[in-house]
Amino acid sequence: MFCEPLDELIKSLSQLPGIGPKSAQRLAFYLLKEPNKPKGFSLADTLEKSLSSIQLCEKCRLYSDKALCRICQNSKRYSHQLCIVETPQDVFAIENTNSYRGRYFVLHGRLSPLDGIGPNDLGIDLLKKALSNPELNEVILATNATVEGQATAHYLSSLLRPGLACSQIAQGIPLGGELEYLDGGTLSLALQCRTHVTTTQPELETTT
Amino acid sequence: MFCEPLDELIKSLSQLPGIGPKSAQRLAFYLLKEPNKPKGFSLADTLEKSLSSIQLCEKCRLYSDKALCRICQNSKRYSHQLCIVETPQDVFAIENTNSYRGRYFVLHGRLSPLDGIGPNDLGIDLLKKALSNPELNEVILATNATVEGQATAHYLSSLLRPGLACSQIAQGIPLGGELEYLDGGTLSLALQCRTHVTTTQPELETTT
Numbered sequence: 419m420f421c422e423p424l425d426e427l428i429k430s431l432s433q434l435p436g437i438g439p440k441s442a443q444r445l446a447f448y449l450l451k452e453p454n455k456p457k458g459f460s461l462a463d464t465l466e467k468s469l470s471s472i473q474l475c476e477k478c479r480l481y482s483d484k485a486l487c488r489i490c491q492n493s494k495r496y497s498h499q500l501c502i503v504e505t506p507q508d509v510f511a512i513e514n515t516n517s518y519r520g521r522y523f524v525l526h527g528r529l530s531p532l533d534g535i536g537p538n539d540l541g542i543d544l545l546k547k548a549l550s551n552p553e554l555n556e557v558i559l560a561t562n563a564t565v566e567g568q569a570t571a572h573y574l575s576s577l578l579r580p581g582l583a584c585s586q587i588a589q590g591i592p593l594g595g596e597l598e599y600l601d602g603g604t605l606s607l608a609l610q611c612r613t614h615v616t617t618t619q620p621e622l623e624t625t626t
Numbered sequence: 627m628f629c630e631p632l633d634e635l636i637k638s639l640s641q642l643p644g645i646g647p648k649s650a651q652r653l654a655f656y657l658l659k660e661p662n663k664p665k666g667f668s669l670a671d672t673l674e675k676s677l678s679s680i681q682l683c684e685k686c687r688l689y690s691d692k693a694l695c696r697i698c699q700n701s702k703r704y705s706h707q708l709c710i711v712e713t714p715q716d717v718f719a720i721e722n723t724n725s726y727r728g729r730y731f732v733l734h735g736r737l738s739p740l741d742g743i744g745p746n747d748l749g750i751d752l753l754k755k756a757l758s759n760p761e762l763n764e765v766i767l768a769t770n771a772t773v774e775g776q777a778t779a780h781y782l783s784s785l786l787r788p789g790l791a792c793s794q795i796a797q798g799i800p801l802g803g804e805l806e807y808l809d810g811g812t813l814s815l816a817l818q819c820r821t822h823v824t825t826t827q828p829e830l831e832t833t834t
Contacts, residue, residue: 420714421691427676430669435656436649447715448643450689455677461638462673465657468635469666472658481658483629506628507655 424450477548479524479541481506489522496520500548501558502574504528504567508560520558523548528561528570537573549578556583563589632658685756687732687749689714697730704728708756709766710782712736712775716768728766731756736769736778745781757786764791771797 424446432442449458474480475487482488489495489509499520503509509522525540549557559574561567571586578584590608591600600608632654640650657666682688683695690696697703697717707728711717717730733748757765767782769775779794786792798816799808808816 420689420695420718421680423676423679423691424689426672427680430672430676433665434653434669436652441644443715443718444644445642447713449673449677450680450714453682457641458673458677461642462670462677464634464638465666465670465673468631468638469657469663469670471631472629472635474661481628481632483631487628505655506658507651510628510651 474524474526477544478522479526479544480509480522494519497551497553498555499558500551500554500556501560502545503560504562504570508562512560520556521548525561525570528564528566529573530566540570542577545574546577549582554582556585559584559586682732682734685752686730687734687752688717688730702727705759705761706763707766708759708762708764709768710753711768712770712778716770720768728764729756733769733778736772736774737781738774748778750785753782754785757790762790764793767792767794 427449428439428442428446431437431445432439434442437445449455449461451457471483472481473483475482475490476485477490478487480487480489484491496519499518500523501512501518501520502523502525503512504525504527506524506526509524512518512522523541523545525545527535527540529535529537529540548554557574557578559571561571561574575584588611589604590611591597591604597605635657636647636650636654639645639653640647642650645653657663657669659665679691680689681691683690683698684693685698686695688695688697692699704727707726708731709720709726709728710731710733711720712733712735714732714734717732720726720730731749731753733753735743735748737743737745737748756762765782765786767779769779769782783792796819797812798819799805799812805813
């Protein structure tokens with residue numbers, strides 16, 4: 419294009435997810451705006467600083483700028499529940515529902531032998547430590563409903579000490595889902611995993 | 627969210643054009659991937675290096691890593707034509723058409739008194755120097771077809787030495803445009819600026 423550093427900048431930006439060559443160009447020109455490029459340098463600075471200070475929580479592997487993350491530091495969170503998820507984004511999604519008050523453990527991936535990802539890449543040693551906590555009495559497996567996610571859940575369940583309750587988040591039709599438009603796999607799973615409904619017989623008026 | 631540096635990173639990314647809070651989150655998690663965050667640090671590095679080395683060409687104010695940009699260095703480009711544009715992106719757009727072989731001058735903006743942008747912000751001193759080049763015999767005003775763009779073109783035309791040919795890129799219906807769907811302003815302008823067509827009378831066969 420105009421010069422090599424600009425080409426490199428555009429190339430680097432276009433490698434970000436969801437950003438194509440055209441958007442990368444637009445971003446590069448935005449960052450170069452004004453003689454001193456304040457926008458560009460401030461982004462570079464924030465990137466450098468943030469990336470240096472963000473680390474993994476020593477206990478649950480969530481992102482944190484301290485040794486322990488906000489959730490592990492919070493004494494109001496229940497220590498008897500541990501929810502195991504694949505990514506920090508999953509923690510974010512669950513936290514947004516406001517329906518879970520326990521602790522987390524983040525695998526940062528899933529078992530995937532084809533990609534060479536084994537138990538050691540998922541921080542299993544740290545997980546074993548978390549599982550040995552005597553306060554713990556329930557483990558919730560919240561890996562994705564993909565083949566690898568389910569295989570990971572299966573592997574994780576083999577790590578638990580006997581007597582520890584273990585559950586997996588429910589699979590079935592999503593809220594607002596219409597059977598007509600649902601894929602066959604989900605529908606057949608929803609049928610298989612049907613839950614019992616207690617019927618209450620309406621009290622009939624008796625005529626005297 | 628999880629910690630302050632991550633919040634700052636997401637905030638910083640979401641200020642980029644076309645990137646909302648959700649995309650910024652996705653980008654941040656992408657940059658944080660893997661223990662040593664190679665993707666994030668390499669982007670920060672490229673940003674820092676590229677922004678430091680990109681400067682404005684001393685002659686035409688296009689982006690360059692040298693004192694003179696690629697176009698100004700190129701002796702094959704015609705020195706008798708100078709095309710004045712608002713942004714480097716405009717140069718890119720014109721270059722992509724492969725229909726112009728002259729030189730450029732980039733204003734990096736347009737006259738906009740409301741935003742406090744006057745002639746001094748557009749590098750007019752440098753433009754005057756370019757205009758005083760004796761080889762030059764045509765100036766093409768290629769500012770945008772907006773009110774400010776047209777006002778800028780009007781101002782620029784007042785800077786030219788007498789006798790210097792000055793043209794403005796044509797306004798009218800775009801290629802493939804259908805009159806039915808065209809806005810009234812463009813259509814009335816296209817009518818006003820209609821160009822003369824030389825008719826060639828078909829030679830009639832004469833019956834003898």
